[in-house]
Amino acid sequence: MANTASSELPTCKCGTDRESKFSICEREYGALGILYLVWGGTSVPKKVSWKCVKCGKTFDSSTREAVCRRYIK
Numbered sequence: 001m002a003n004t005a006s007s008e009l010p011t012c013k014c015g016t017d018r019e020s021k022f023s024i025c026e027r028e029y030g031a032l033g034i035l036y037l038v039w040g041g042t043s044v045p046k047k048v049s050w051k052c053v054k055c056g057k058t059f060d061s062s063t064r065e066a067v068c069r070r071y072i073k
Contacts, residue, residue: 014052024050025048025071028049029043038048044065047061047063
């Protein structure tokens with residue numbers, strides 16, 4: 001059976017999705033999250049966005065905690 005999870009993800013006009021090597025994950029943190037990062041901690045982002053490196057468009061974003069926890073830096 002084929003993996004259909006990547007085909008269900010939003011894509012940009014180039015066909016880039018979250019899992020593509022042509023996407024960049026951008027994280028946004030709240031004020032306390034930034035302070036925690038400065039002190040050397042690991043903070044969960046408030047919002048995660050994906051941007052295509054080919055066309056430069058942001059094609060997907062999420063504020064769901066489960067998704068944000070997957071992209072802790």
